[in-house]
Amino acid sequence: MDCIFCRKGNSFKTVEHVIPESLGNVEHVLPKGVVCDACNNYFAVKVEKPLLEMPYFINLRQRNLIRSKKRRLVPDKVLFPHPQGGWAEVWIDEQGFILRSEDTHIASLIKEGKINSMIIPTIPEVDYPNDVISRFLAKAALESVAYYSFGKGPYTDDFIQQNNLDPLREYARYGIGPFWPYHQRRIYTEEDRFVNTDIQPGPYEILHEFDFLMIDYEHIYLALVIMGVEYVIRLNQPEIKTYQQWLAENKGRSPIRRGKEYMVTKDKNDGTQPDTI
Incomplete structure (x- = not known):
């Protein structure tokens, strides 16, 4: 079978x-044989790396304790409110936090009881429009079609040959088009937490989720949610007004x-009172 992006039978x-x-x-994964190694590496370096390095996503991952692919903590700057404190880069996990070796003065202030808190800033979502997010969504849209169409396989070349997805494919892989x-x-x-x-039995967190909306045969959209922020993109044309x-x-x-499944807010996390979204 050929790669769903470059249509070549690479590695x-x-x-x-x-x-x-x-x-x-760790759940929504396409098996080997769907996206070739060359395209996989391209997206990792040219699309996903710039996405993950945006201040919003760094901050999002740190404050929600989401580790990297290699299970490493994500460092970010926090404020230690003291005249001799200030901003410092830290690694936070469930047990506490780690300071850089050059920030020994802050460690000393903490040991002396002069600092007993830190302020973690919340960086707002990336403003629209953004080229990196757009291309990431295009990539995710085509892969989501493959994921929902075939599950774990088998995949067929009929899917690869669907020309109506070519503009999306070329935009995601090569940056071609508007x-x-x-x-x-x-x-x-x-x-917020969810219950099903x-x-x-109890409430759980949703890191990400996605689904499709088909208004008609010409207007099909991917809805992808990452930590509560919903992104929607059309599959076959660069259009969002419909x-x-x-x-x-x-x-x-x-x-x-x-x-x-229904959502419960932080104040209702006993799972008894649903909220609608």
């Missing part, structure tokens, strides 16, 4: 994550289909 030694593993994804617009909004907070007793119209007609309802 296929690696799996492909629809959403980067460094954003906590900017591909997308819709972005926050639909729940990072503190068919999955587990989705915005659908959103208005449906009173802002998310395309994500939940079934029995």
